[in-house]
Amino acid sequence: MRTYLLPLVLLVLVASCGEGTEKIPEVVIWEFMDPKERVILEESIEAFQATNPGFVVKHTNYPPEQLRTQFLTAAMAGGGPDLVFGPADNAGPFSVAGVIQPIEKLFDNQYLAGFEPLAFDTLDGHIWTLPSQVGNHLCLIYNRALVDEVPGTLREMLDQAETLTVDEDGDGRPDTYGLVFDSKEPFWLVPFLGAYGGRVMNANSEPTLDTQAMVNALAMMKNIRVDRGLMPPGTDIQLAETLFKEGKAAYTINGYWSWGGYLDAGLDFGVTSIPIHDETGLWPAPFVSSRGYSVNANLKGAKLERALETLRYLVSPAVQIRTAHELYVIPSSIEAVKDPAIQSDMRIKAAWEQLRHGKRMPVVPEMRAIWDAMRPAYQNVINGEMTPQEAAKAMQADAIKKIREMKG
């Protein structure tokens, strides 16, 4: 038996060393994409591989938090994927930890000039993400069956939303709501903070939360949720989307990522900017950021070249135009933006308009502390457990504490 076994093992070993089984190095991407976006990525990868036979591109989807943690851990240990796709604020922790490479050192100026300048987020003077889309921001969305015309000012819009909040069966709970949005996440508070001229942090990345602007914005949130009762208690993103999809809400505030779902639900909806504030004369200013690819700091030589070649294809105008068509995202490529079909899409145009009023979201790691400090105090105001003044103070103190702790 043994005499047969030895040649067999040798045969397997020799065969496995042969040229025929030489493995093509893979380009690995870790991404946080919606399912529809992932389909486009997969088809783009297939198209790229078809025209570039020497390439094998693999991708793995992660939820946002896992993507950050896993990538940090893997890249710190000298491994990880070649490319990582996600929102631009990933650049904060990744660049501080030194696990991604500056984009301007990988691509020449001529190539980068093909992108919208506002699509680039910079940190410490470097671009850390090659954007495939820009915006990622909130807009006002209205159900055309319930709203004939969007009023010109915020106050008028809220008044209209109040008249559209109707309890038809008299059970004490409205059957149609005027305005629904995620009342738990401070991302939705930011536009209203902007309407009062507030920002969450200054240029030195220090929190600026205990301000009159924040007090006013929180008071407005309380007015919307509690005093006017335009949305049910505890409205989160799922509930807001469900109510809007079912035609039980006149307005919602949401981003491009939700529009496909509304279309699938057969809803006739319009997109516009959140109206200007009557008293301050300022436009609500949602956070604006890009989404794109960062390059692992461990990549060098031929492996780096292969990853960059893949990346060029994935952010090419052709892929961006397709993504914009199907997902209503705003492309980062100047050539893609000029595409006639994109220029004529009313929803993308409206998103552009809202983007003009938006403010860039800081990509520094301190934003994590800012969000987490804002969230509980904001929720406490909505739940009636804090006054806006108390909440603004609490946010500021908590943000300072959290940033200090983060920095160790």
Add this chain to the structure above:
Amino acid sequence: MAGARRYRTAYLFLAPAVLVMLAVVLYPFIYNVAISFSNMSLYHLRDPQFIGLAHYKTIFLETEIWGIFGKTILWTAINVVSHLTLGIGLALLLNQEVRGRAWFRALLILPWAMPQYITALTWKGMFNYEYGAVNLLLKAVHLPAVPWLSNETWAFIAPIIANVWLGFPFMMVVALGALQSIPKEMYEAAQLDGANWWYQFRRITLPMLKPVLGPAAVLGTIWTFNNLNVIWLVTNQGEPADKTHILVTYVYKAAFHYYRYGYAAAFSIVIFLILLSFVVYYMRIQKEEV
């Protein structure tokens, strides 16, 4: 020496397992202890410095931690007591000669068979204020809707309900196995002596269940104390306003949201020591009873 030679084959067989255990248990544990004395964080990932007991001092001086510790005890106690009570109760029922016993048994084990992640998210959906099944049921019987996930107290009760549902089948299976091993003659003898059901339960069933349920309760306590998934997912990471944290969810947030690796490592050691003390105390009691 002679012993070592004698058991050489046994040691050789054990060696791979020992190596794996060293790599996946001992090394991470020692590494965890080491970084607990450092300022390792996002800003000091590559250059952590030794800071002694600073993190341990912070943990014990933070007033917020004591509140979270109290909640952890409450969470663990309510869950384990409910698991035991429901588990033993259902096991007693299933131990009777009832029709469709196998079906009931399968049905009651179902919560245990479902992935915890899915169960937690399902319960989260059921606690939705507007569309959740729980509030719809309350509405159907003319009771007011409960703000399950937006009120601090209810948001703590919600994951407890979910975890009780998830955890009782384990105790039920353990108790059922133990019940079936109790000799029927003991009950017959007790009945001949005129013992009623309650007396039999106290004097025969409970003492006979104890050797099995004791370790199961200890395991249940450790699992519940360290149960991250249910409370994290049902309360959406400690909402509202970070008021529904237990120690493990708090430490998870410190490590993976704020990248405070040194602090989180120190906190993990504290949690480990709490559970170790509990187990040592339990073992001592067991020893004294023997």
